[in-house]
Amino acid sequence: MECIHCGKTFRGRTDKKYCSKSCYNAHYRLRKEPHLDIIKQVDAILHRNHSILSHLPWKEQNRLVLPEVELKTRGFHFDFHTGLFTNRHGHHFFYVYNFAWSPLPNKMIWILKK
Ligand SMILES: [Zn+2]
Numbered sequence: 001m002e003c004i005h006c007g008k009t010f011r012g013r014t015d016k017k018y019c020s021k022s023c024y025n026a027h028y029r030l031r032k033e034p035h036l037d038i039i040k041q042v043d044a045i046l047h048r049n050h051s052i053l054s055h056l057p058w059k060e061q062n063r064l065v066l067p068e069v070e071l072k073t074r075g076f077h078f079d080f081h082t083g084l085f086t087n088r089h090g091h092h093f094f095y096v097y098n099f100a101w102s103p104l105p106n107k108m109i110w111i112l113k114k
Contacts, residue, residue, distance in 0.1 A: 045080045046096065052076050053099040053111065062113040071109060 002009050003019035005027040010019035018024040052074045056064055071078075083095035093100040098114040 042080065045077050046082060049076055049080060049096045050099065053096055053101075053113075056111065058113060064111045065104065066109050066111065068103075068107040068109050 001012065001014070001016065003023050004017045005023035006019060008019045010016075018027065052071065053076075056066070058064065068078075078094075081094040081096055085093040085095065085100065087093065091102055093102045093112070100112045100114070102110045104110050
C-alpha cells in the first residue's frame with residue numbers, strides 16, 4: 001500500500017491510508033489549517049469592526065451618523081458583518097454583533113447600538 005501523505009509503500013491492514021501516525025497527523029493538519037486560518041482571519045476582522053464601533057463617540061444616544069471615510073480610516077471592513085436586516089421601508093442594515101449600520105446618501109453611515 002502507498003501512504004497517501006508521503007507516498008511511501010508500507011504494509012498493514014488494507015484500510016490503512018497512512019504509513020505512520022506522524023503522516024496521519026501531518027495530512028490532517030494540512031487539510032484543516034486553511035480552514036482554521038480563514039476562520040481566524042474573519043473572526044479578527046469582525047472583532048476589529050466591533051471594537052471600532054464600540055469606540056465611536058457614543059454619548060447618551062444609541063444612534064450616530066458619520067462619514068464613511070471616518071470608519072474607513074479607523075480600518076473598518078464594510079464587507080464583513082454578522083447579519084443582515086431589511087426594515088419595512090426596504091432599508092438594509094448590516095449587523096456587527098450588537099451594532100447595525102446602514103449606508104445613507106452622500107457617503108454617510110448610519111450606526112445603531114442595541
Ligand atoms: Zn507516510
